Amino acid sequence: DGGITQSPKYLFRKEGQNVTLSCEQNLNHDAMYWYRQDPGQGLRLIYYSQIVNDFQKGDIAEGYSVSREKKESFPLTVTSAQKNPTAFYLCASTPRQGDYGYTFGSGTRLTVV
C-alpha cells in the first residue's frame, strides 16, 4: 500500500545533540513538507520541498535542516541550535498538480532529556 513512513515513532535527544527524523513516501508525490506540532496547537511549517534537490524554509526553520536527494525521501535534522525541540513532528506529501489533498505520516515524537 502507498503511504508515508516516519521513523522512529519516539526519539529522545540529549542537550547539544543533532538528531535526524526520517520520512519516506512511495506515493510518487513531488512535494514534501515537515511540520511541527506543540501540545494543544496547530501545525507550523518547518521546511518544504517541491522538487528533488530543492527546498524552502517555512515559518519556523531556525535550528532545523533538510535534504531532498531522492524524490521518496525528505529527512529532517534537528540541530543543537534548536532551543526547544521537544514536539511532535509530522511529514506530509502531495502531488504538485491537482487537488488530491496532503497525505500525512504518523509522526515522530521528539523529547529532549
Added chain:
Amino acid sequence: SQELEQSPQSLIVQEGKNLTINCTSSKTLYGLYWYKQKYGEGLIFLMMLQKGGEEKSHEKITAKLDEKKQQSSLHITASQPSHAGIYLCGAAKAAGNKLTFGGGTRVLVKP
C-alpha cells in the same frame, strides 16, 4: 502567510448531540482542507472544499465553504465517541502549495 482562526478551541458534547466547528481566514481561500487527528497520531484527510458555497458530506460529517471563500464550517450530526479527536482546518494558496493550519479544535464526546 495565510492566517486561519478556528473556534472553539475545545468542545465537549453529549453523545448524540450535534456540533459545529468554524474556520475563518483573513484572505480568500483557494482550497480549504479539513483533517482529523487522534492524539499522538498523523492527520486523516476528511474533505477539501474549493468553490464558494460548496458543501460536502461524508457519513455524519458535513463541511461548507461560504460564498466569499473566507469561512468554512464543519458540522457533525449525532456525535459518537468515534468522533472525538482534534479537528484541523488547513488552507493552500494554490494546488500543491504549502498548507497553513488553524490552531485546531479538540472534541470530546461524552457517552
